Amino acid sequence: MLPVPTAGFTLDARLEADSEQVIWLGLCELRLMNDRRWPWLVLVPQRQGIEEIHDLTPLDQTMLTFETNMVAQALKRMTGCTKINSAALGNVVRQLHVHIVARSEDDPGWPGPVWGHGIREPYKAADIHRFAQRIKAAL
Amino acid sequence: MLPVPTAGFTLDARLEADSEQVIWLGLCELRLMNDRRWPWLVLVPQRQGIEEIHDLTPLDQTMLTFETNMVAQALKRMTGCTKINSAALGNVVRQLHVHIVARSEDDPGWPGPVWGHGIREPYKAADIHRFAQRIKAAL
Numbered sequence: 001m002l003p004v005p006t007a008g009f010t011l012d013a014r015l016e017a018d019s020e021q022v023i024w025l026g027l028c029e030l031r032l033m034n035d036r037r038w039p040w041l042v043l044v045p046q047r048q049g050i051e052e053i054h055d056l057t058p059l060d061q062t063m064l065t066f067e068t069n070m071v072a073q074a075l076k077r078m079t080g081c082t083k084i085n086s087a088a089l090g091n092v093v094r095q096l097h098v099h100i101v102a103r104s105e106d107d108p109g110w111p112g113p114v115w116g117h118g119i120r121e122p123y124k125a126a127d128i129h130r131f132a133q134r135i136k137a138a139l
Numbered sequence: 140m141l142p143v144p145t146a147g148f149t150l151d152a153r154l155e156a157d158s159e160q161v162i163w164l165g166l167c168e169l170r171l172m173n174d175r176r177w178p179w180l181v182l183v184p185q186r187q188g189i190e191e192i193h194d195l196t197p198l199d200q201t202m203l204t205f206e207t208n209m210v211a212q213a214l215k216r217m218t219g220c221t222k223i224n225s226a227a228l229g230n231v232v233r234q235l236h237v238h239i240v241a242r243s244e245d246d247p248g249w250p251g252p253v254w255g256h257g258i259r260e261p262y263k264a265a266d267i268h269r270f271a272q273r274i275k276a277a278l
Binding site: 061068073083088 | 207211221233
């Protein structure tokens with residue numbers, strides 16, 4: 001794992017504002033969305049100017065698959081959720097990022113998608129920090 | 140490419156009803172959602188009983204990444220869309236399937252997600268067949 005961000009990569013300002021850093025993996029920065037309605041992680045490949053998964057190199061695509069699955073498995077194990085929702089949308093924020101969301105039958109908006117559903121509910125500062133630590137421990 | 144479906148695999152009845160077959164790839168059946176509001180493809184890995192990408196074998200995950208990207212590139216080239224949305228949700232239909240949708244600024248619901256947006260608008264039979272042929276030619 002890389003201890004520092006990749007030189008020359010700048011995180012999108014909206015992603016930075018809406019989420020908290022959890023850890024750097026080999027390709028991606030793993031971030032936690034600051035929305036306590038769902039356990040919601042985001043993987044951001046540290047590659048400047050990439051908008052689509054298919055614009056990554058084959059090696060980076062393989063890394064992204066590996067990191068997505070590692071994070072999805074950890075999140076499912078940790079939350080006991082019914083279903084993982086993973087998606088690369090990017091209609092608003094164009095910098096490539098992959099959502100990994102833990103969904104359960106009793107969560108807001110189930111079985112609909114989380115994107116565009118209602119208003120974000122931020123965590124208390126101590127709670128988001130604690131949750132990020134739990135995710136790190138689960139990886 | 141396999142000319143026939145994998146023995147022992149049964150397509151989910153709802154997926155079958157809502158989409159038309161385009162082609163069998165190495166791992167997945169590629170299907171076209173019968174909703175003319177968006178160019179919307181679905182990849183269904185021919186593996187019985189799998190609900191999450193991370194439950195596929197590492198080889199199957201690599202195949203899925205490859206086929207997803209091949210299809211996404213072809214769809215983007217063919218439609219000239221602004222953004223590909225790709226997602227594995229499965230909150231309603233649990234059989235693993237990956238959505239690949241061509242999105243543009245003037246399409247219904249932009250920039251929100253397509254899932255849960257309004258009512259499906261089926262193609263005319265001749266139109267969906269023609270569109271499926273165009274996709275096959277673009278791959």
